[in-house]
Amino acid sequence: MTLRLLQHRSDHGDRTVIAAQGDTAHVVPGFTSIRALALHAIARKISLSAAVEAAGRGDAIDIVAEFAAGRLLAPIDHEDGAHLLLTGTGLTHLGSAEGRDKMHRAAAAAEKQTDSMRMFLEGLEGGKPAPGETGQQPEWFYKGDGSQLVGPNEPLTMPAFAQDGGEEPELAGIYIIGDDGTPHRLGLALANEFSDHVTERHNYLWLAHSKLRQAALGPELLVGTPPDHIEGSSRILRNGEVIWEKPFLSGEANMSHSFANLEHHHFKYGLFRRAGDVHVHFFGTATLSFSDGIVPEEGDIFEIGAAPFTLPVRNPLKRAQAVPLVVRLL
Structure with missing residues (x-):
């Protein structure tokens, strides 16, 4: 077992x-x-x-x-949040380009192919290299440090200025760096990567802004070799009623990139191999309520479950209070 x-x-x-x-x-x-x-x-x-x-x-x-x-x-943390990094890769799942392509096509109507679709197709062709070979590098993004990680049942809080707070049901790889700089994968966790899709839709160059948000992990760390096929369900509850629900697929059989390739293109950077650091790396999804026109509201509950995990990642949506920002000249 x-x-x-x-x-x-x-x-x-x-x-x-x-x-x-x-x-x-x-x-x-x-x-x-x-x-x-x-x-x-x-x-x-x-x-x-x-x-x-x-x-x-x-x-x-x-x-x-x-x-x-x-x-x-959450199944991983660090007493010094600055030594826990949240990062991720997108356009990694079969079908994941469809929603992104819809977002960007209007802005690139004169092109035959959007940058998102081109990146997805490159990953489809070269994202699962043979052992010992280097595959196509994926889209990569930064989400924040350990202060942005929330556990099961805790609120996912979007900034006061956010235009959207939307779920992203996926798997996250959990890693720790050994004293000699070697990354060690501890296992996989069920995750809600949580992004601002309205901001991203406005201009795909704002992807970096849309990803600087909290993220949630389910309580279980799946240890050992994960199954190739993971099937789960993502849903949103409002006032106790399900307003949206959809199955999602993950695992390497449903991805255009292998875990090994995604890991290589993250940890090839020396600054991500600092001894003692913890990394939570989100592997992407192909299923979003945003693609179906759903607008989450404060108080809604995101619930994501998938076997062989026995417990879900379940988080209410919250909006932070506005905080005055002052930059002082010294």
Whole structure:
């Protein structure tokens, strides 16, 4: 059975790591964070699964009840948020170009092919290179540092100036950099990458602005080799009623790029191989409510679920209060 790791915080603030397989889960003794467990495994040159096995079994935990009680955290964090980076790649999934192409086609009506479609087709042709070869580099974007990462059930807060706050159901790779600069993939998490699609639609060169937003992770870290095909559902609830719902596909069988190729083109930059840093890298999606004309409102709840994850990433939408901005000359 697939191993899943979770982070738990009690009502008194005490933290623990939970290991789950199937319907059973238990505390992993001796560790208060998945990051600490990962560093322990790297230092001993063993896998995360082996580190969990060696730690023994603590108390049994009902993760469904703990999720409902709001005691499960994002499955990765860092005590210094500046050392956790949120990044991602787009146009990586089969079908992902359609929505983006619709956004940009009006602005490029005179062209036979938009830049988005051209990038997608290049990825389709060269995004899954043979082992040892370098494939086509993907679109890449930066979302922020650890201060922008929210956990399950926490609000996704768009800035006061945002034109939209829309969901993006996808997988995120969770990484930590070893002392020698080697990136280690800890596993995958279910994610809501969350973007401002209205801003992006205005001009695709504003993609960078649209991505500087919070992002949410589901509570479970899927350890080991992930399945090639992952099928889930993304929906929006308003006042307890589902106003939009759609299935989505992920995993390498449904992508135009391999995980290895996306990882290569992220970690080829030396500044992303700083020892001890944590990276959350979003792998993209092909399913957006925005493409169906949905306009999320404050108070709406985004809910994204997919097997083999057993718990969803579930977050209400919130808008931040405007804060006066003053730049002073010294």
